[in-house]
Amino acid sequence: xxxxxxxxxxxxxxxxxxxxxxxxxxxxxxxxxxxxxxxxxxxxxxxxxxxxxxxxxxxxxxxxxxxxxxxxxxxxxxxxxxxxxxxxxxxxxxxxxxxxxxxxxxxxxxxxxxxxxxxxxxxxxxxxxxxxxxxxxxxxxxxxxxxxxxxxxxxxxxxxxxxxxxxxxxxxxxxxxxxxxxxxxxxxxxxxxxxxxxxxxxxxxxxxxxxxxxxxxxxxxxxxxxxxxxxxxxxxxxxxxxxxxxxxxxxxxxxxxxxxxxxxxxxxxxxxxxxxxxxxxxxxxxxxxxxxxxxxxxxxxxxxxxxxxxxxxxxxxxxxxxxxxxxxxxxxxxxxxxxxxxxxxxxxxxxxxxxxxxxxxxxxxxxxx
Amino acid sequence: xxxxxxxxxxxxxxxxxxxxxxxxxxxxxxxxxxxxxxxxxxxxxxxxxxxxxxxxxxxxxxxxxxxxxxxxxxxxxxxxxxxxxxxxxxxxxxxxxxxxxxxxxxxxxxxxxxxxxxxxxxxxxxxxxxxxxxxxxxxxxxxxxxxxxxxxxxxxxxxxxxxxxxxxxxxxxxxxxxxxxxxxxxxxxxxxxxxxxxxxxxxxxxxxxxxxxxxxxxxxxxxxxxxxxxxxxxxxxxxxxxxxxxxxxxxxxxxxxxxxxxxxxxxxxxxxxxxxxxxxxxxxxxxxxxxxxxxxxxxxxxxxxxxxxxxxxxxxxxxxxxxxxxxxxxxxxxxxxxxxxxxxxxxxxxxxxxxxxxxxxxxxxxxxx
Numbered sequence: 001x002x003x004x005x006x007x008x009x010x011x012x013x014x015x016x017x018x019x020x021x022x023x024x025x026x027x028x029x030x031x032x033x034x035x036x037x038x039x040x041x042x043x044x045x046x047x048x049x050x051x052x053x054x055x056x057x058x059x060x061x062x063x064x065x066x067x068x069x070x071x072x073x074x075x076x077x078x079x080x081x082x083x084x085x086x087x088x089x090x091x092x093x094x095x096x097x098x099x100x101x102x103x104x105x106x107x108x109x110x111x112x113x114x115x116x117x118x119x120x121x122x123x124x125x126x127x128x129x130x131x132x133x134x135x136x137x138x139x140x141x142x143x144x145x146x147x148x149x150x151x152x153x154x155x156x157x158x159x160x161x162x163x164x165x166x167x168x169x170x171x172x173x174x175x176x177x178x179x180x181x182x183x184x185x186x187x188x189x190x191x192x193x194x195x196x197x198x199x200x201x202x203x204x205x206x207x208x209x210x211x212x213x214x215x216x217x218x219x220x221x222x223x224x225x226x227x228x229x230x231x232x233x234x235x236x237x238x239x240x241x242x243x244x245x246x247x248x249x250x251x252x253x254x255x256x257x258x259x260x261x262x263x264x265x266x267x268x269x270x271x272x273x274x275x276x277x278x279x280x281x282x283x284x285x286x287x288x289x290x291x292x293x294x295x296x297x298x299x300x301x302x303x304x305x306x307x308x309x310x311x312x313x314x315x316x317x318x319x320x321x322x323x324x325x326x327x328x329x330x331x332x333x334x335x336x337x338x339x340x341x342x343x344x345x346x347x348x349x350x351x352x353x354x355x356x357x358x359x360x361x362x363x364x365x366x367x368x369x
Numbered sequence: 370x371x372x373x374x375x376x377x378x379x380x381x382x383x384x385x386x387x388x389x390x391x392x393x394x395x396x397x398x399x400x401x402x403x404x405x406x407x408x409x410x411x412x413x414x415x416x417x418x419x420x421x422x423x424x425x426x427x428x429x430x431x432x433x434x435x436x437x438x439x440x441x442x443x444x445x446x447x448x449x450x451x452x453x454x455x456x457x458x459x460x461x462x463x464x465x466x467x468x469x470x471x472x473x474x475x476x477x478x479x480x481x482x483x484x485x486x487x488x489x490x491x492x493x494x495x496x497x498x499x500x501x502x503x504x505x506x507x508x509x510x511x512x513x514x515x516x517x518x519x520x521x522x523x524x525x526x527x528x529x530x531x532x533x534x535x536x537x538x539x540x541x542x543x544x545x546x547x548x549x550x551x552x553x554x555x556x557x558x559x560x561x562x563x564x565x566x567x568x569x570x571x572x573x574x575x576x577x578x579x580x581x582x583x584x585x586x587x588x589x590x591x592x593x594x595x596x597x598x599x600x601x602x603x604x605x606x607x608x609x610x611x612x613x614x615x616x617x618x619x620x621x622x623x624x625x626x627x628x629x630x631x632x633x634x635x636x637x638x639x640x641x642x643x644x645x646x647x648x649x650x651x652x653x654x655x656x657x658x659x660x661x662x663x664x665x666x667x668x669x670x671x672x673x674x675x676x677x678x679x680x681x682x683x684x685x686x687x688x689x690x691x692x693x694x695x696x697x698x699x700x701x702x703x704x705x706x707x708x709x710x711x712x713x714x715x716x717x718x719x720x721x722x723x724x725x726x727x728x729x730x731x732x733x734x735x736x737x738x
Contacts (some may be wrong), residue, residue, distance in 0.1 A: 006395055007517075008389075008392050008393060011385065011389050011392075012384075012385075012393070014382070015381075015384040015385060016381075016384060018378065020377075020380050023377050023380075024377060024381070026630075026631065027377055027630070027631060027634070028397065028676070029631070030630075031631075051613075059476050091574035093392075094600055179564075193597065193716045193720065193723075194720065195718065196714070196718070197714055197717070197718075198712065198713060198714060199712075209718075209720065213727065214727065230718070233642070233643060233713070233715050234643070234718070234719060234720075235604030235605070235607075235608060235639075236605075236608070236719070236721075236724040238604075239604060239605070240724070240727055243731050243732075244731075260394060260642075260683060260713075261395075261396070262395065262397075262398070262399035262400075262684075263642050263682050263683050265396070266635055266638055266639050266683070267639055267642065267643075267684050270604075270635050270636055270639035273602070273629075273632050273635065273636065274602060274604050274636075276604070286557065310548060314629060314632050314635070315631075337642075341568065343568075344567060344602070344629075345565070345566055345567060346602050346603065348566070349563045349564065349565070349566070349578075349599070349603070350563075350603060350605070351562065351563065351578065351603075352605075352728055352731070352732035353732055353733075354562075355605040355609070355728060356725060356728035356729045356732060358582070358583065358609055359609075359721055359724060359725035359727045360729065362609075362612045362613075362614075362721070363721035363722055363725060364725075
């Protein structure tokens with residue numbers, strides 16, 4: 001088992017003097033102050049009682065002709081609860097019980113849009129390359145157990161919830177993010193566009209590359225989109241969500257240290273800058289142990305958490321921890337998206353017509369004749 | 370005037386214990402060791418005598434069926450020498466004299482491909498919005514003073530040199546990177562694709578968006594491309610150089626702290642990861658003062674240097690300083706490009722046909738009828 005992770009920011013905070021710490025924040029976080037928000041006593045108590053971290057920050061925009069458009073976003077990172085050898089329903093319910101307390105805490109802090117991690121209610125069993133014993137985790141997008149569970153909470157607390165699930169659509173599986181509106185109604189879904197085949201991690205054995213394009217969901221609070229996990233490596237995936245109008249793009253993931261932890265702070269942050277929107281990076285924590293049924297092979301995977309949020313001007317929050325359940329809350333002013341666009345002009349200077357043409361030439365659609 | 374910059378890495382190196390420092394390097398630089406190369410005594414002496422920093426690192430690749438393909442790359446960051454009120458020819462020659470010593474040092478260390486900063490032989494006068502008094506800085510790509518100066522050095526030392534200039538092509542100006550081969554012969558040029566109009570910084574008043582597409586130059590040592598300055602904000606610009614076969618993409622820039630210094634470590638590094646090639650980020654240093662002729666307005670701009678290089682696996686070197694002339698040398702194994710591609714499979718999972726289609730739909734070529 002891994003030892004307690006070093007919490008780099010905590011160490012550095014204690015080692016540098018105030019002026020040096022500002023420089024560290026300026027270079028690595030984009031601003032000299034993290035702009036922390038105060039939390040209610042009840043939140044701190046809930047975190048202590050149920051053993052999850054809570055952190056809250058804000059991103060302002062300049063005053064302008066529009067009123068501020070403040071939205072409070074919450075990200076939940078968590079481990080599984082029961083051993084992966086327990087019955088599927090019990091495993092799922094144990095996660096439901098844990099996550100419910102975190103969602104209630106988020107709601108009590110005024111969170112309006114809440115995102116859960118990739119395949120949030122199950123162990124990320126895809127590394128086993130087995131299907132049979134896990135198939136009950138695959139569910140309907142708008143009638144399954146996780147939809148029913150979250151729909152009630154969404155309605156009760158007026159929350160928009162993004163629920164990344166393993167979808168079973170008439171026997172075909174997909175890696176899907178479901179969006180539930182603040183009335184608990186199914187708003188739509190997006191299916192993961194890019195699937196990894198890295199080392200033993202072959203998701204193409206389970207489901208197909210997404211067929212939903214790049215939808216942006218107009219919710220009550222903001223225009224949102226979801227770039228699921230490995231899709232963060234593809235700049236064009238981020239780009240299309242931006243061109244379709246997203247103000248916030250969520251990146252729910254399940255990723256381990258060996259798979260590019262040093263990229264984690266780079267890619268979603270780059271996407272926020274390049275596309276003038278907010279990005280929300282969300283990864284699970286904890287160690288998941290499997291023994292494959294057919295080959296009796298032991299597999300152990302540890303996820304490094306480190307969820308964080310970036311603003312369109314490149315400012316970012318600190319990360320949640322590498323190994324604890326956590327709730328990250330950010331109050332953001334959506335006006336910043338257009339302000340940054342108008343300042344940097346990346347949209348004005350994009351020359352998309354040139355690229356549409358060049359991409360077509362470099363990669364023409366195959367002619368079937 | 371700015372005070373001496375804080376050198377963050379130096380501070381942190383002195384404050385953290387070895388284990389903590391490894392974690393700092395792992396998270397922020399991708400690897401726990403910088404893999405520094407030894408420098409010759411004569412190099413250290415030259416740096417001391419002519420007041421420039423020299424730093425050297427290496428990036429390895431795994432052993433494989435191909436022999437290692439080692440290339441040594443050098444980046445030169447520097448300030449102007451004379452006040453911007455001096456005659457153009459004298460300003461240019463003063464920079465030539467200074468840079469010559471740095472190039473000779475690079476050659477003595479075995480550098481094979483050397484890149485100079487954007488508009489390297491002149492102050493970045495574009496902020497004045499004036500043209501008349503600066504026009505002698507605009508020159509022919511293959512017959513101008515800087516070509517003649519560098520051609521000789523290239524031939525003498527078997528160097529491929531990338532020379533970003535202000536090009537005058539029959540009265541039309543361009544922001545152009547010229548590539549000179551190891552025999553001193555003009556190999557070709559690339560013109561800056563994306564031009565900023567940020568605040569007072571309107572380059573469109575001087576030259577046009579590039580018309581050279583995304584060329585990759587097959588040099589003796591590597592396949593290289595140049596993404597000039599503001600083009601680093603555009604993911605598609607980076608992408609096309611990769612699709613056209615680049616193994617190293619240089620980003621010569623002239624950028625100031627207020628223009629997104631916290632992006633500097635993000636964008637080129639993200640591009641290296643996304644496209645499985647090396648990226649070389651290069652920015653000038655020093656303060657440049659101007660008084661505009663027509664409006665008698667004083668303008669002062671300070672550039673923050675911080676040049677660095679990223680490998681396709683996301684590992685990066687430390688930055689050169691924020692305020693001193695410097696030479697950054699990296700020995701890199703080009704085999705790493707394909708190794709990383711084969712590992713991550715970003716090229717296999719890119720779905721370019723989907724994006725060519727979506728981009729065409731979102732931004733169709735205007736119909737002139």
